[in-house]
Amino acid sequence: MKNRLRIYICTFILQIILSIGILTSYIPAEEKVVLLGPGTSCITSSCHTDMGTKKYVHAIGVNAKLCNKCHAIIKEGEHRFKEIPPDVRPLCAQCHSEELPPPADIKGTPPKVISKDEEIKFHAPFAEGKCTECHDAHESDFYKHLKLQYPENFYASFSVEIYSLCYKCHKEMNETLTEPRTLTATRFRNGNLNLHVRHVNKEKGRTCRACHLHHGSKGPALMRETFPFGSRMLTIKYEKTDTGGSCGPACHTQARYDRYAPVYSPIKTSPRPGEDATEEELGLSRERDMQKENEEKNSKNLKTISHEGEKR
Ligand code: HEC
Numbered sequence: 001m002k003n004r005l006r007i008y009i010c011t012f013i014l015q016i017i018l019s020i021g022i023l024t025s026y027i028p029a030e031e032k033v034v035l036l037g038p039g040t041s042c043i044t045s046s047c048h049t050d051m052g053t054k055k056y057v058h059a060i061g062v063n064a065k066l067c068n069k070c071h072a073i074i075k076e077g078e079h080r081f082k083e084i085p086p087d088v089r090p091l092c093a094q095c096h097s098e099e100l101p102p103p104a105d106i107k108g109t110p111p112k113v114i115s116k117d118e119e120i121k122f123h124a125p126f127a128e129g130k131c132t133e134c135h136d137a138h139e140s141d142f143y144k145h146l147k148l149q150y151p152e153n154f155y156a157s158f159s160v161e162i163y164s165l166c167y168k169c170h171k172e173m174n175e176t177l178t179e180p181r182t183l184t185a186t187r188f189r190n191g192n193l194n195l196h197v198r199h200v201n202k203e204k205g206r207t208c209r210a211c212h213l214h215h216g217s218k219g220p221a222l223m224r225e226t227f228p229f230g231s232r233m234l235t236i237k238y239e240k241t242d243t244g245g246s247c248g249p250a251c252h253t254q255a256r257y258d259r260y261a262p263v264y265s266p267i268k269t270s271p272r273p274g275e276d277a278t279e280e281e282l283g284l285s286r287e288r289d290m291q292k293e294n295e296e297k298n299s300k301n302l303k304t305i306s307h308e309g310e311k312r
């Protein structure tokens with residue numbers, strides 16, 4: 001009985017608080033605009049004080065005089081800015097596009113990464129101009145002012161944390177980097193031997209950049225054609241097939257992988273953990289993959305059909 005009374009009283013009080021909240025939200029707040037005198041700095045003892053203090057700084061993004069390169073002021077003298085669009089490429093292109101020379105009033109040489117080369121298949125977030133999903137435009141504690149951790153070098157001692165940046169979106173990567181044997185986690189497998197794990201998950205593991213480009217590449221699956229090793233550029237020669245692929249001879253002799261008919265090349269490697277899949281398991285995994293592929297194809301077709309419908 002006592003408990004029920006308590007609940008009644010509590011809900012009553014909550015309702016009152018809620019209605020006050022709703023009522024006051026209809027009273028228009030007086031718009032308070034901070035005024036900017038001519039030549040005001042954006043970083044002063046009271047405004048944006050901590051900008052430029054992190055480990056990796058994008059010089060342009062913490063320069064008190066150049067904020068307006070990306071934050072366009074709506075009305076001169078007022079601290080009000082146009083909204084940053086979801087596609088930030090036009091902002092970054094001012095300095096990072098192959099087509100444009102960087103503005104004359106900046107120091108430093110911005111690396112050119114935005115290209116109109118039609119042969120390049122861009123990483124989806126890059127193509128959509130979601131640069132700031134990965135980079136902070138101002139500064140961060142991570143290499144290349146990335147928003148999350150990602151290793152800096154060709155080799156790194158493996159842990160899940162150092163790849164936080166990739167895991168942010170690739171939730172499906174659950175087992176890709178950790179399960180030595182799998183028939184589902186990745187397409188980069190020889191039978192059930194997970195080749196991502198073989199390359200990446202080691203004391204001296206290769207980081208994603210050994211094989212992939214982060215922004216885009218001319219090959220399939222963001223596979224790069226060459227990679228820098230010391231002062232040399234080595235060729236990868238990755239070729240994709242319907243059921244696997246091949247690679248070499250930069251790091252090892254030409255090696256092939258096939259998801260359903262594993263090919264074990266005579267490369268000297270550390271012992272393979274776990275057990276090979278049986279013929280039957282491989283057969284089943286092939287059927288499963290085919291089915292999944294067909295479903296994906298069908299849903300894509302359906303989408304194009306409905307789009308055409310819209311056009312008519
Ligand atoms: C190279 C482009 C660029 C420059 C230069 C730049 N910003 Fe930004 N800023 C952005 C983007 C993009 C966002 C949106 C947040 C995001 O996507 O990470 C943003 C967001 C912000 C925000 C909103 C809070 C937040 O972090 O989301 C503040 C405040 C800000 N910027 C202040 C500044 C100041 C002050 C300067 C100059 C010292 C500056 N910015 C220079 C691109 C820039």
Ligand code: HEC
Nearest residue numbers: 058059060069091092094095107108109110131135137144
């Ligand atoms: C007004 C010119 C300008 C704009 C706009 C600009 N950058 Fe830069 N950026 C530079 C310059 C100059 C460098 C060279 C290194 C430095 O000075 O920080 C650079 C370097 C970088 C680097 C490499 C940093 C390093 O440590 O090597 C990244 C990453 C980067 N910019 C991302 C972006 C992104 C993302 C945007 C858009 C949100 C953007 N930049 C917009 C001028 C610009």
Ligand code: HEC
Nearest residue numbers: 089092096111113125126129130131133134144150209214
């Ligand atoms: C999926 C994450 C991701 C997205 C999205 C992304 N980048 Fe990057 N970017 C990286 C990584 C990782 C590096 C570091 C590459 C390396 O050092 O191997 C990098 C490096 C850079 C560099 C430095 C290149 C150099 O030679 O030093 C610039 C400039 C840059 N990015 C700009 C951009 C711009 C502009 C966009 C959007 C059009 C963008 N990035 C989108 C992950 C991303």
Ligand code: HEC
Nearest residue numbers: 123124125133134165166168169170208212214220221222
């Ligand atoms: C902002 C989200 C985002 C981040 C962060 C991100 N990716 Fe992606 N990535 C995607 C999307 C979306 C696709 C397209 C997926 C598809 O087509 O099924 C993709 C595709 C890929 C592909 C190609 C797959 C294929 O079959 O063609 C590779 C390889 C890849 N990402 C590697 C990386 C690596 C390495 C990192 C970390 C440096 C990373 N991604 C970070 C969103 C992201």
Ligand code: HEC
Nearest residue numbers: 163166170186187188199200206207208210211221244245
């Ligand atoms: C030794 C080369 C190599 C390294 C290192 C590597 N990958 Fe891959 N990755 C591949 C190949 C090859 C494919 C394409 C497999 C196929 O389609 O047959 C691939 C495919 C992918 C895909 C598509 C889905 C899948 O698994 O088939 C993603 C996502 C991906 N890689 C992410 C990463 C990330 C994140 C890293 C770093 C932690 C990384 N890769 C390191 C070679 C590599």
